[in-house]
Amino acid sequence: MQNIKRRQFLAQAATVSAVATTLPSFALGQNVGGDKINLAVIGCSNRGGAIGSEAIKHPLTNCVALCDVVPSRANGLKKKMDGQCDDALVFDDFREMFSQMGDKIDACTIGVPDHSHFPIAMLAMSMGIDVYVEKPLAHTFEECELLIAAEKKYNVKCQMGNQGHSSEQRLQFESWVDAGIIKNVRRVDACMNNGRRWHPWGDVKDYPSAEKMPEGMNWDVWAGTAPKRAYNTKYDPGNWRGWYDYGNGAFGDWGPHTLDTVHRFLKLGLPHQVRAVSIDKPNDLIFPHGTTIAFDFKERGPDMPEMTINWYDGVKNRPPSSKDVKIGACGKAIFSDDLTFVGGTHSATLSIVGGDRLSDVKGNLPELPASETSTNHMDNFLRASAGLDPYCNSSFAVSGPLTQVFMLGCIAQRLGENLEFDAVKRQITNNARANDLLKGNAPRQGWEEYYKLA
CATH class of the missing domain: 3.40.50.720 (NAD(P)-binding Rossmann-like Domain)
Structure with a gap:
């Protein structure tokens, strides 16, 4: 071609x-x-x-x-x-x-x-x-x-x-892992505590009724592989993110900007367990107003012991804080055996805020390496x-497994149940409905062909 x-x-x-x-x-x-x-x-x-x-x-x-x-x-x-x-x-x-x-x-x-x-x-x-x-x-x-x-x-x-x-945040995290500054991480707390579009909707009982579409809109293509429902502004523009049928909630939206380097350079892969710790205002159609979900990862090798990621979303659902550890409305804290780090999202770099090695590493941080890519x-x-x-x-070899962590989390948020995941069989082993949601809705008639191209 x-x-x-x-x-x-x-x-x-x-x-x-x-x-x-x-x-x-x-x-x-x-x-x-x-x-x-x-x-x-x-x-x-x-x-x-x-x-x-x-x-x-x-x-x-x-x-x-x-x-x-x-x-x-x-x-x-x-x-x-x-x-x-x-x-x-x-x-x-x-x-x-x-x-x-x-x-x-x-x-x-x-x-x-x-x-x-x-x-x-x-x-x-x-x-x-x-x-x-x-x-x-x-x-x-x-x-x-x-x-x-x-x-x-x-x-x-x-x-x-x-x-x-593609920022200093990635270069910093990678170089700090290579230098042994970030090692033996046991826990990560991450959050997105801003309000979401679907929060004002309350307890949604059904899909919204038909409204007039924007002139010339191709609603069939908008629906694509997903269920086609009557047009409503609670879907488009932008409001689709809150619906299970079309979006991935706050976690799917902000997880990629918050946990990408943690996932990649701590070689997390996929969790063996996802726990729905708390669900605020669960709903059968839209994402909850707030959730705490925990991901348990197995040991991956030297300096990479078993660890847990705790995710908090919802306006009032804040992760724990202390004198040294204060996470913003969107960000993370990383707890290793002897150092504690706090950072934001997107391109924000980490700060070392506590731990037994704090004075040792403060003056011995590596310079950021030059990237071989832009x-x-x-x-x-x-x-x-x-x-x-x-x-x-x-x-996709990097971002695909990362996104699969989010997809598992979204299932736990939706069902409000703990999930056991077999990474070898690629199956949720303790919940048949959750396992079905790994695939989601069957593609709409006429849209099946895309699933045959891989």
Whole structure:
């Protein structure tokens, strides 16, 4: 396919340039031979518009297509770009876009509701198109499993949009683990204590009744693989996050920005147990107003003993604090045998606030290493797509297992029950309904094909 050939050419060009000890012209924002990465932006408002505009403005890209279930949102993004994507074609259906232009697209950004990440990413990957998918990676444990497999099968560049994984926060955490500063961690407390969109709804008894849709909206594509219900503003725009059918609650939203480096560099993998410690205002349709859930991980090797992550969400559901340990409304505290760390989310670095080794390490912290990849997340993705960076910092091989932890947590929040998980069999062994939720709803009729592409 044309886009694969183009990527191979760019990778070869980057190698030649490196041998010549000169920067590739792409790295200088120049257009090699008139060729750029042909970009499609899928999801053009809110977060999708933010990541899409960042990609459009990048010197490596040429935006050829904009896709949104409400075409006026795509046209609105086009106007904001001041001529940078005037020639981009506008679609309201990603399937139609890929059918017409798949051989002309090299990479795409996907900034849509959680339940729609999977079919769009899977179709793009199967066509050899590189994908940037906003967090969380997918809507179910099984979808993550299939996307991890597809990344390997189709040999495409993939990035999940947890921006802190291309920042000093990642470099610091990794270097502190390597230097033995972060070791023997026994407990992590993490939280998201801001109000959520669904909190004012109270005790939801049923799905909302039909309202008038935005003009031109393709509601069938919005629903995608998930159940199709009557349009209501409690779904779109933005309110989908609170519904089990479409979103992943506060944990799926903020966990990727809070726990990514903890998960990766402490080699956590998947927990053997998830405990629903407390559930505030449980509901059969939407996420609770507050939860405390705990994840128990087995020993992983030297300096990596059994440990627990405690997650707190809900406005008043705060993790424990002390004189030294004060976590913000969104953040974490990490407790090892002899040091205590406090940090925030996204790109926020850690501070050492207590422990027996505090005075020893304070003056002996390693300098942050230079990254072999860009420390701007979108830049890293586009450079990897162009063959200029060796890998994406948050590839699906990295971000997929991380997201699966969140998916297990969301099941515990939904059911309010403790779960036993067998990581080898990939099954919840003590609760049949919970085990069924690893897959979630059966795909809607006509949308089954995406689950066969991995």
